[in-house]
Amino acid sequence: MKSHVATCATQQQQYQQQSYKSNSRWKRAVANILLVASLSFTTMSSVSAESSTPHPRISAQETESFLTQFFAQPEMKSALKGAVVTVVQDEQIVLNKGYGYANVAKQIPVDADSTLFRVASISKTLTATAIMQLAEKGKVKLNQDISTYTDGLDLTNHTRTALTLEHLMTHTSGFDFTDAAAIPRDLNRSYPLEQFIQDNKPSVVRSPGEVFRYDNYGYALLGYIVQKQSKLPFETYVQQHIFQPLGMSDSHFTLSRDTLSTLATPYGAEGEELSQYPNVPDSSPEGGLITTGRDMAHFMLAQLNQGSYQGARILDPSSVQDMQTLDVSIHPDIPGTGYGFESTYSQYNHGRKVVSKAGDLAGFHSNMWLLPNEKTGLFIVSNSDGPDLREALFHAFMDQFYPNNETQYADYSVPESSLRSYEGLYRDIRLPAWIYDISATAKGLQVVDAYGTHTLTPLKDMLFMDEDGKLAGFKKNQSGEITYFYYNKSDSWSEKLPEANPYDDVPEDHPYAPYIYRLTQIGLYPQDQSLFEPEKPVSRGEFVAQVVGISGMSISTQSPKFKDTVSSPYAAYIQTALELGIVQGSTRGLFHPEQAITRQEAAVIISRTAQQLLGAHAVSANLAGSQDHWAEEGVQFVVALGLYGPEVSISSSGAVNYRSKQLMLRQESSVLMYKMLGTLLH
Structure with missing residues (x-):
């Protein structure tokens, strides 16, 4: 079983978050440091007990009608270049349909069965699947020091805690850097996975398992370990042990001339055509998957059917359950991360268990949601950096097919004197530029961040909710001191910072x-x-x-x-x-x-x-x-x-x-x- 880990802007400053999505270097270098911040705002609807009532059946006709109406909305039509939406339920593909164009200039329509899309970080779910397969065969142990499996790779660990596969899969490695610097590369230039791992080695600076920080390098390292323990190139291993058993005949972790010929053209935020770019490294376990809607349907059905699809089993049921248990969280009431899964847009979960994975690269944005108890999966991928369709789609889908099934919190109050223990400046672990300034009020907390000013009302010990229903959680260290905070930036926790020592030449009344x-x-x-x-x-x-x-x-x-x-x-x-x-x-x-x-x-x-x-x-x-x-x-x-x-x-x-x-x-x-x-x- 898995272990549990434990400044307001002026009007001139109102830059849309969409601007973060338009630069390919930032996409590759920081891989969602800012973008992912918008993906997982958690509300009280996400924390109620899982529904035990029979789930409604979703028909192909009803689903197609729903999606036709969704994409007919003016704001959706203006945002769309091309997209695939796939819905599965009860071991069946309910709908797999393409919308818009794979290439606008050439008027090539999206074909859900054959048009290839980059799904970016959804790749991590398949990489985690490969690790779980090796664990089932006894070739790796999830709780063992990874040095056993890395063939002499020298990673510096400044802590006394061993770094394990479980830490890598749950983004709790403790690395000082989790994103490789962006260096533009030519499509024809090879960059092997082993070389990438050596070139970008981080150091472990926090005790593994202590804090959540989205980790791209960690997942590249997992793919490297798959290579070492299987004695097969990562791409070959996945091809033989995941793609072939599931009939994912048009899925690839490397870019070739054949895949380029059917890969959807990416478009920027202003609608401009972007150049195709290579995977970095060539076989990119953390973000290189290129696939179709049909193939993703097969993978979702395997995850929803305890590891099997049409008689082919890729995982044991216990492994699937472990992957889908989102227990690496700052608070039990806030969905966290599992092995390759997370929780995106969980404010629309409507009290149901939902596990998901999002992916973002220049010109490509994807999301997969699984409702295990309802045996239902939803997938979307688009080829444009324009206005994001994913949140609106998931929101509308859940309202249509799985309406509210929420529980309410009982009244809970905290004395202002106790609230003062939360006060201070908090710095994001992954992006040091992102800070929260938290102060106590008579009835709760005031939080100032890059989005503005928020009011947090206490719900339980260490759990708060803002005026929009978003949950915020805190964590204490072994000494009982508030140490970490998690709120509206979903890709990492923030740490509480000690007060600065005063400088002799900067008194309190100094203007700066x-x-x-x-x-x-x-x-x-x-x-x-x-x-x-x-x-x-x-x-x-x-x-x-x-x-x-x-x-x-x-x-x-x-x-x-x-x-x-x-x-x-x-x-x-x-x-x-x-x-x-x-x-x-x-x-x-x-x-x-x-x-x-x-x-x-x-x-x-x-x-x-x-x-x-x-x-x-x-x-x-x-x-x-x-x-x-x-x-x-x-x-x-x-x-x-x-x-x-x-x-x-x-x-x-x-x-x-x-x-x-x-x-x-x-x-x-x-x-x-x-x-x-x-x-x-x-």
Whole structure:
């Protein structure tokens, strides 16, 4: 059996979350760090007892009528390029239908049986299936140190707790980095799984099993272990032990010329056609699955029929049950993660058990939901970064076929004195730039984050609900202190941060003190110094290191391309920024890392970061003063979003003098960084 693991924006700052989906580098590099945050808002409807009443039968005619009406809605028609929707129930495919186009320009319609789609992180469910198969055969043990199975792979573990397969499958590895840096690769360039594992090795910095953090590298490592223990390439193993038994004849974990010829064309957020791109690595256990609606129907039916499909068994019933038990959670009332499964859009579960998996890559977005007690599965995949159809589809599907079956919470109150123990600043484990500021009120908690201000009302010990019905949970450490928080960003927990030690030269009434101490809390500034030196200029290297460091991305291991950064303590950060397109060097191949950065240079870096990693668009502002032509777009971006402090003057006509050519001081940089957190993540 499985073990249980235990700043408000201005109107100018209202960037849609959709902008996070438009950049392929960010997609591949961070693989849902921001996007997945919107997928799993949990409400009270998700925590009631499972229904024991007979489940309603879903007919093909009723399902097709429902989907026809769904896609006929104007907002759905405008969002759609192409999609496949598949519904299964009681060992039968109820409906498997394509909508829209696999290629718009060529007017090639989607064929649900033959059009290939990338399903991204749904791949993880099949990788977990492969591990469970090896466990059933005695080739691996889920609770054993993975070093037994990794053939000498040297992973540094700074804790006293062994890292196991179970930790990898439940995203509780404790790795410092769980997402590989994005390096664009040519379709014809091979990148073997073993090389990828070696190139991107993280370290274990938290006790495995302690905290949830979505883990792409962990699932790539699971695929590597499948290779080692089966003595077959990962793609070959899955082909022989999952695809062939289930009749998934059009499913692949590698990209070839044949798969490219029938792979749906991806489209960006503005409807533009995107170029096809390779799997990284070639056989990508964490996100490389390319498949059809029909093949996904076969896989869902096997999961819903205790591991078998049309007489072919791929898993024992006990393994299926373990995979679908979402008990790795911050609180028993909040659905968590299982082996390859999670809980997406669980506010629409209507009191029923639902296990699911979502997937996101540039131009492709997928979701699979299974209702084990109702023997029902729903799958959708689309080929566009336009407005997301998945939440609306699941919401409408559950309202239509499985309406509310909820239980209510009894009244529960907590003294304000007890609520104060929850107060503090919480930093997301996966994305350090995402923070929560929590304070106690007379009847509950107030939470300020990138989405705005929320009120949490207590329901049970360590369990709260906001004004929209979303659940939030807390976890204590062994000493009984509040340690972790989970709320509206579904891909990781957040940790409570200790108060910052005061700097001798930054008193409480210092105009920049709130920004400096908040950033010190989240680790941007060192705590082992008595002086902050607020009026000291920031060097180019230090500024870039702060921008890259706060993103939570893994740092490049490539040799520095700038000749003058080789001996710099910021070399790896500067190289990462270069690879991501955030910085450029001089014509002589130099970066000048020790040179003080100007305010306009800093503005350009922030603007590029927002555009390259978050898909933000250029904005205009009413500027006073002068700035170089090459910096004008960056300065306008920073000024339009209000990313500055009291050092900036505004004329009676509203023109802003950003003082572009002056040096950026440390106190001024603190405002820029802190306001960026509450603005660009909104």
